[in-house]
Amino acid sequence: MRALGIDIGSRYIKGALVEKGEWIDFQRSETTFNPLEKCHEMLNGMPADRVIATGYGRHLLEVHGDIKTITEIKAFARGSRAFFPNCHTIIDIGGQDTKVIALNEKGNVWKFEMNDRCAAGTGKFLEIMAINLGYSLEEFGSKALAAHQEIQLSSMCTVFAESEVVSLTAKGVEREEIAMAIHRAIVCRVASKARRFPLEDEVVFAGGCAYNPCLKALLEQGLGRNIYVASVPEMTGALGAALFAEEEGN
């Protein structure tokens, strides 16, 4: 039996196909303005006996495809444990929300923290700031790490931070330094959420932002411990959903 997990995020749709508890295929496509069509492409491209949808757009498939859903919180818990069996805490900086999930011994969700409505400290904030500084999202983290001096960003609000970045640029501050300050501001916010939980065993950084080396380094510094990142961190939710789908089929 093959089981598919689809994670419909605000930026990307991720699909993970599993068989006998092991993943056999991953796919990713942009969410675009027509996520339903993208989901159907993925469903056709990765035929499976059972499907579970998760992520921000999960109800789209529930309504249009009669597909069962779970929240990304539950999916991330399962997916992270699949990558790291000793995982105890998960940090995810997503497109429009940031979550910290604490697990119990069995790997079930014990508690979680999630940001409210605002985009401060989310992947979207990072993306907007990268564009403002003329960086691609992929190079943003490594460029920030090249900063020589430390400056502070006073605002975390996407709107205010944007004007602050403009004024820093106008003052002639190096853009690497501004980039570093932006990363620091995000990590400061996420780390304070994570510190609300007892940090034990392995802390896993999941989601696409985990590719960013600067975020990872700053999180390690901020939490004073190693942070684990999977080879395909953005697939954590999809994998978790697929594993649940397979389990239900057995």
Added chain:
Amino acid sequence: MADYTEMWRNLGLNLENHAGLLSVLTEGYKNIYLSQKSRPKGMEYFDFVISEVHGLRIKEISDAKQAGRKVVGTFCVYVPEEIVLAADGVCIGLCAGAEVGSGEAEKFIPRNTCALIKAFMGFKLAGLCPYVELTDLIVGETTCDGKKKAYEIFQNITGKVYVMEIPNMKNEESKRLWHSEIVKFKETMEAVARKTITLENLKKGASLVNGKRKALQRLSGLRAADPAPISGLDALLINQVSFYDDPVRFTQMTNRLCDELEERIKKGIGISSKGARRVLISGSPMAIPNWKLHSIIEGSGAVVVGEESCVGERNFRDLLDENFSTVEEGLKRMADRYLEIDCACFTPNDERLENIKSMTKKLHADGVIHYALQFCTPYMMEAYKVEKALGKTPFMRIETDYSMEDVGQLKTRVEAFLEMVK
């Protein structure tokens, strides 16, 4: 619904905006309320009340006013309704539960103000609340900094505001202060109504309000059954309606509904299947038509079994001891009764923690969601103590307002919470 345009025009409402508000309300009510399955038949009365919220009820109050009765608007469960009724007045909780007129309100108050305060300013400023136009007196209270300062501005706008001072502690000095505030309010009410409050009137007022409280207590108790005989949405609505409906009729209709709910419980009929996850809501008030969190929770398959809130348990938990033989004694009893209310504006406020624990147990709640309006500092702060007090009971805190922009995030959080509770 009959054509009330003339009445609204005479009240000085902004007819165009008002028509827009009513159409949004009607549409929202249809989607959120009328789409529910297996509702008790007794809800038809409340559906009717909502369909006439700015119609027939306004007509009734206008007629009462014509007949010489005074209309008193309030925003808080500390304002003693008994005194208003004893002076033959009509007591109305004013509109404060929708995001309307915030642009207008923000000309007077900061953007970072809680949604409830912004809404009562907005409703008035945008010409959308017929109730506020009908009032002879608007009674404010010093429960939080935002309200206190907003009432000063509201007085400039309406010229009808009277503020009662609520103490911040519950010691002997505070009790004396509060008692004198009750006496002063009685005198004010007498002056406004040009009537003397007699013992007989006060007893009548007390019995009417206690009757309403008993009906609401009865409703609250019936929600302990599994499957729940009534949805949280419907129970919330009844609590919201209790603030502006005619008290005699309201009590009668709520008791009639409770008779039906008892029958349903006997037959094992509920609004969801037995074993559905049960959530207790605790925190800031949900003024009509704020149905946001309940509809998210019940839309996710769980049932809300109680509201530890001013629009809920805090409003009806304590009865007034009616065994008094002078007006003075009655006012003393009233001061004692109202100071029992466990609003987060008090310090310390440990009674609230005990009340939440006892409600959780009594209503067999599987988890507690703490609801705070954004910028409602007293409740936002108390959430910490509530979580600690609840120990192992699953707990989640939510801060939000009346807008719909965070519904997606809230839905994810609520669903994840329910997955945890399962």
